[in-house]
Amino acid sequence: MTIPTTDPILTPGTPFADAVAAVRAGTPLDDAVAGLIAQLKVSEMLGLLDGDVPVREGLPAMSKEYNAVPVEAGRVDRLGIPGIRFTDGPRGVVMGASTAFPAAIARGATWDPDLERRVGDAIGQEARAQGANLFAGVCVNLPPFPGWGRTQESFGEDPVLLGTMGAALTAGVQPWVMACVKHYALNSMEEARFVVDVRVSEEVLHEAYLPHFRTIVESGVDAVMSAYNSVNGTWAGENPALLTDILRGRWGFRGFVMTDFVWGLRHPVESVAAGQDLEMPFAQQRAAALLPALKDGRLAKEDVERAARRLLGAQLRLALRALPTPADDVVASPAHRALAREVASAGTVLLRNEAVDDGAPRRSPAPAMPSDDGAPTRSGGTPTLPTRSPHAPLLPLDPETVGRVAVVGYLADQANLGDIGSSQVHPPATVSVLAGLRERLGDRVVTVDRAADQDTAVEAAREAEVAVVVVGLGPKDEGEAMVATEPETFQVLGGAFRFRPVARLAKVALSLAVRSKLAGGDRRELGLHRMDVALIRAVAAANPRTVVVVIGGSPIVLAPWDAEVAAVLMAWYPGMEGGRAIADVLLGTAEPGGRLPVVLPRRREDLPAVDWLARSVEYPRWWGQRWLDRNGLAAAYPFGFGLGYTTFWLGELEVGPVRDERFAVQLHVANSGRRRGKHVVQVYGLLPGQERPVRALLGFRAVELEAGESAFVTVECSVRPLLRWEYGRFEAPGGELGIEVGSWSGDPDALVGTVRVRSA
Numbered sequence: 001m002t003i004p005t006t007d008p009i010l011t012p013g014t015p016f017a018d019a020v021a022a023v024r025a026g027t028p029l030d031d032a033v034a035g036l037i038a039q040l041k042v043s044e045m046l047g048l049l050d051g052d053v054p055v056r057e058g059l060p061a062m063s064k065e066y067n068a069v070p071v072e073a074g075r076v077d078r079l080g081i082p083g084i085r086f087t088d089g090p091r092g093v094v095m096g097a098s099t100a101f102p103a104a105i106a107r108g109a110t111w112d113p114d115l116e117r118r119v120g121d122a123i124g125q126e127a128r129a130q131g132a133n134l135f136a137g138v139c140v141n142l143p144p145f146p147g148w149g150r151t152q153e154s155f156g157e158d159p160v161l162l163g164t165m166g167a168a169l170t171a172g173v174q175p176w177v178m179a180c181v182k183h184y185a186l187n188s189m190e191e192a193r194f195v196v197d198v199r200v201s202e203e204v205l206h207e208a209y210l211p212h213f214r215t216i217v218e219s220g221v222d223a224v225m226s227a228y229n230s231v232n233g234t235w236a237g238e239n240p241a242l243l244t245d246i247l248r249g250r251w252g253f254r255g256f257v258m259t260d261f262v263w264g265l266r267h268p269v270e271s272v273a274a275g276q277d278l279e280m281p282f283a284q285q286r287a288a289a290l291l292p293a294l295k296d297g298r299l300a301k302e303d304v305e306r307a308a309r310r311l312l313g314a315q316l317r318l319a320l321r322a323l324p325t326p327a328d329d330v331v332a333s334p335a336h337r338a339l340a341r342e343v344a345s346a347g348t349v350l351l352r353n354e355a356v357d358d359g360a361p362r363r364s365p366a367p368a369m370p371s372d373d374g375a376p377t378r379s380g381g382t383p384t385l386p387t388r389s390p391h392a393p394l395l396p397l398d399p400e401t402v403g404r405v406a407v408v409g410y411l412a413d414q415a416n417l418g419d420i421g422s423s424q425v426h427p428p429a430t431v432s433v434l435a436g437l438r439e440r441l442g443d444r445v446v447t448v449d450r451a452a453d454q455d456t457a458v459e460a461a462r463e464a465e466v467a468v469v470v471v472g473l474g475p476k477d478e479g480e481a482m483v484a485t486e487p488e489t490f491q492v493l494g495g496a497f498r499f500r501p502v503a504r505l506a507k508v509a510l511s512l513a514v515r516s517k518l519a520g521g522d523r524r525e526l527g528l529h530r531m532d533v534a535l536i537r538a539v540a541a542a543n544p545r546t547v548v549v550v551i552g553g554s555p556i557v558l559a560p561w562d563a564e565v566a567a568v569l570m571a572w573y574p575g576m577e578g579g580r581a582i583a584d585v586l587l588g589t590a591e592p593g594g595r596l597p598v599v600l601p602r603r604r605e606d607l608p609a610v611d612w613l614a615r616s617v618e619y620p621r622w623w624g625q626r627w628l629d630r631n632g633l634a635a636a637y638p639f640g641f642g643l644g645y646t647t648f649w650l651g652e653l654e655v656g657p658v659r660d661e662r663f664a665v666q667l668h669v670a671n672s673g674r675r676r677g678k679h680v681v682q683v684y685g686l687l688p689g690q691e692r693p694v695r696a697l698l699g700f701r702a703v704e705l706e707a708g709e710s711a712f713v714t715v716e717c718s719v720r721p722l723l724r725w726e727y728g729r730f731e732a733p734g735g736e737l738g739i740e741v742g743s744w745s746g747d748p749d750a751l752v753g754t755v756r757v758r759s760a
Helices: 015-024 029-038 041-045 055-064 104-108 113-129 159-173 202-209 212-220 240-250 269-275 285-294 303-319 334-347 433-444 452-464 487-491 500-515 530-542 578-586 622-630
Strands: 071-073 084-088 134-139 178-184 197-199 223-226 256-258 349-353 405-408 443-449 466-472 546-551 567-570 616-618 649-656 663-670 678-685 694-705 708-718 722-727 728-732 738-744 751-755
Touching: 015 029, 029 303, 041 285, 041 303, 104 113, 104 159, 104 334, 113 134, 113 334, 134 159, 134 223, 159 178, 159 212, 159 694, 178 212, 178 303, 202 212, 202 722, 223 240, 240 269, 240 500, 256 303, 269 285, 269 303, 285 303, 303 334, 334 578, 405 452, 405 530, 405 728, 433 443, 433 466, 433 578, 452 530, 466 530, 466 728, 567 578, 622 694, 649 678, 649 738, 649 751, 663 678, 663 694, 663 738, 663 751, 678 708
Parallel strands: 084 134, 134 178, 178 223, 197 616, 223 256, 405 443, 405 466, 466 546, 546 567
Antiparallel strands: 071 084, 349 567, 649 663, 663 708, 678 694, 678 738, 694 708, 722 728, 738 751
16 A cells, blocks of 8 residues: 655654654664665666656656746555655745844854854745755855856855854754755856866865864764766766765765766766765756666665665654654744844954045044944054044934935845855845835935936935935846756767756756846956945945945955045845845944955956856866955955954963864953943964965854853864865964964964974
């Protein structure tokens, strides 16, 4: 009798449920998995290794509405095996009307893994309530070139920040569903992702582009999604060096590997032996190729069974730990919307906040922590309470006394959620910056129609006490490229697509369809649109009390217009509650808690460039802040930088010994300002052998303190970023290396110390 499987975790009275009960009673999990495999028919076992829906049915449905319901793979109702029930991310659950959290880059800007764990918990609940058992939204790809379209889906540019935040998201999700980290590996070019071969030396691969994946694997992630691109000549989805030698051999990963969707495989039979367990999302290449290959000996049965064991083992481990399914009303619940609002303000970065006198902003000489009286204050020295200056910074605005506020800019009344690719979340409602400010200030907020000319906006700003200009990027500018760039990628679909003329026509048709939906891709230029810059300058000339709110998901060059305005907020893509959160920050209800997870250069030319359509590219050892450090170039706003509404003092540094690649630093942190605030203590190591100081993040900790409060803070750090890959293993450079504990990368007043690094 066929027993329908309706629960994504476990259906009582089935052989799968019996296996779960046996493990709880003491049976080793591997034995329980073997018992299930023994009951599978050959067709059922092979069916574990790909999606359940035929490609001819699934592709049209997915093109119409992506991931509207869980994407299923390997479901066997006869035995109660739930299979994989996939939902995408990382802004939230793609299915249904779910909570749209700020984009991952905004959450990376919080530098707060505890907060990210709470986001993961909410996402896990919403995924489970809607029938999923796997969340594939832990994206940690490192962008070596600024402008990658999916930078918004990752947490930033640093391996330690990526790994820490990704592990936190994983931990939050896992009591509810399985977590999957992606895209393994070196997937940071969007428009060429289906065809590009990434060339990288072994040492740079292990030192720069894999450490964050390793951190998340060691945290116990359930699944790894392979990338589309090839690495050193072998497709990532069937690359034995990546999938078997490194992932399982060196790191001890015991979960399963799944492909990225549709084009994630090129050789379905060989991929099984290489370590690829699951082709997603359809019954596609493997459905046609595996059974004949098994019969004629090209596919070894033990390779099939090994993949099946990994897939079933992950499902059993989830059933053993899973919490009860939440009620449907958890989806976009008031609590989750409140969390989205909290996260949005915590990730908003205050880049500039000047006092306004004599009709113009006063220019700060360099990035510095500001006091609440407008005077720049750095870490170190003796904590003192500042005296009140006659000219306070523009922000925060006083909601009780502020007069008319003009809100202008094309994005002022937009949802600001991010791109429209596979990470798109469809919340039940969104709040724009304009709506958020109107909720708080009522008819004191004035605006102009988006179609109005610049002169109309300038006139509104001139008659207001404060002008807020909302500008930035959107789906047209950046995001996932949904088009396969070459006909050969369509040939992977099989059937009539195997013929190149048909594949070429399909490529053209899909390109036209996607362009009509405003798909983004990679960015060639890093500045704002010219009309945005013109609007900013015109408004600032009319009203020196101008705040610019920048929307976007990757590094944006702000110079030279940033010097002409009083305040700049980097709001990223702030999610469904973003408008309320930005209002909270502008009006001082919330601290602008963000610190930059990526460096903002002075010029596009200051960072490495790439041909986004290249068929082959070499990934560099140096990127982002490290590139600037090594080349002696100053950042406009350094990695880790962010201002607040109060001041902090750091002192009394103590550096502990290294044990098992870990060490701790302790220091005294004091809030020397006049209001509660947040500070992110950042620990950097100086890479050996460099002519100029090149810094690598070793650890960080977000600290919140009341005015006048102080605390001794411990920051857990890793020496891994200081190790070098030589002769197939990590080696210590030897001796003592310098560390800096401060407020951003290159903070001139950072506390300094040393750490003795040992080999792994």
